[in-house]
Amino acid sequence: MPPADRILKGDRLALARLITAVENDSDEGRKSLDELFPFTGKGHIIGITGPSGAGKSTLVNSLVKAILANDPHVALGIIAVDPTSPFTGGALLGDRVRMRDISADERVFVRSMATRGALGGLTQTVPAVIQLMDAAGLDPILVETVGAGQAEVEIARVAHTTIVMEAPGLGDDVQAIKAGILEIADILVVNKADRPGADGVIQALQAMLELGFPHQNVDDTNPQDYWIPPIFATVATEEKGIRELVDGIHRHRDWILRNGDWQRKDSLRVQAWLEALYAGKMRSQWQAVKQSGIYPQLVASMLERRISPFQALKVIEEADKGISA
């Protein structure tokens, strides 16, 4: 049976193998993705991001346990993305240890990915892996990544519901909360809420919401015609505040299904993916330029300061036109 059919029948081993094929961008991977694409778009994709040390893995662990306890028939996926390391090829050992008690459950499918600092890594491979999990019937699909640079913006482009975590005691505390957080957060979580400084973090987020939504009552936790990111205080290690967070996630899912944002976010995701594929194609073209005969001459001319990089680019463009014509 072809891999795509096996995945549709719920074969987890076939899923794991095809994810590897997709990560390697193999022909089999691309073919199966094409075959499976019509069966996607059903699962609720939940992104979880925040600074290193906020307790993301622990929160995911508690969240998943709560979801499993609520619904015996659930089948869910977890993708742990490490965009910070260009060096390690999928370690995340600490995370795996922390997730041990849930990853043994057969209703849970966990995958760790190191995007190794690859440009577009998160937008190109992660949506593909999400799609495979989605076709396999996993719902929800949790995507966890550290909030480093571009990654936190990219996660908001692939998720239906983006949870941004903060915690007290992460060095700069309140100052570290970025002004752009509201552009990506659907739900805010202050973890380690039993630690000193947690109230300060909550207040800082609250103040930011009031600045971001000046004409609305930010204490109205269930408005009918707009969504203000609710703030949840959690102690993930003790599973405190998790039930409320699960409720908040469900409310957000219902809200975006009702107001059309579910489709809009689906649209953003496929567009981000298409853009990443285009960028990948462009990188291949650049490799072709580098292997062409003209390239060493251009580099030598630049080193002798006879032509500038801008002028070298023009030469490459002219050569490209010659090839296309």
Place this chain on the structure above:
Amino acid sequence: MPPADRILKGDRLALARLITAVENDSDEGRKSLDELFPFTGKGHIIGITGPSGAGKSTLVNSLVKAILANDPHVALGIIAVDPTSPFTGGALLGDRVRMRDISADERVFVRSMATRGALGGLTQTVPAVIQLMDAAGLDPILVETVGAGQAEVEIARVAHTTIVMEAPGLGDDVQAIKAGILEIADILVVNKADRPGADGVIQALQAMLELGFPHQNVDDTNPQDYWIPPIFATVATEEKGIRELVDGIHRHRDWILRNGDWQRKDSLRVQAWLEALYAGKMRSQWQAVKQSGIYPQLVASMLERRISPFQALKVIEEADKGISA
């Protein structure tokens, strides 16, 4: 007088203005870069990277003070790059405060840049700004950036001498030292060397060097035919170990001038820059695709799961060929 001429005459205000023009990728910026390119390639470019909290700004401050004390006729440049925030547009207020005592010195030209998570931000704009400073006669040029994801690899592509900093007490300590550090470090600095745990960090780096250079005596601090990154213990706040570090930087400069690496690193830098310009051109092409009539139809077809993103890419490629032909 055109901006390029004023910069060659040492006009600092013209330099500051032209950097802004280059950051905005204006026509004037590109024109002046072309004019100034023949006058570049002289300054020693020193990259300084390391995790948040290692004390990079303080080290740069001490380093610059030592360089200024050594040479009354020096004119040097500092570029402080913040690749972590896609949101703020050039804040780095804390760094500016820390550098206050040196930035008042007229022999020092400081520039802060936020690359705002832009793809290729570090490789595209930073080399351009380095080039302007280089043409302005600034030497050395220090480029400081936090070691986050891609940034630390990119810094090694633009610098002649890359200094990688570590410090005790940064959470994961020894475990956080990445295996790939030797690929980019020419010099290792363990700052905050008076704090508990500093010896452990030094030993971990030492062990890594022994693994990385199995056939050489890593205690030989001045070998004739290979370079092993020396480790310097510093307390930047008290200017301890800084003179030794300055000596180490000079030794590395002499070494790469002698063995040809100076030219090789210059070559890497112009190639990285050319690649970033190419990538920028490709991003413009993608914008053109997005604004074309075909694009909304493709997105709609993907959302209805009638075509996959791979199939959509093929349609775009065919349309591109049609335009080129």
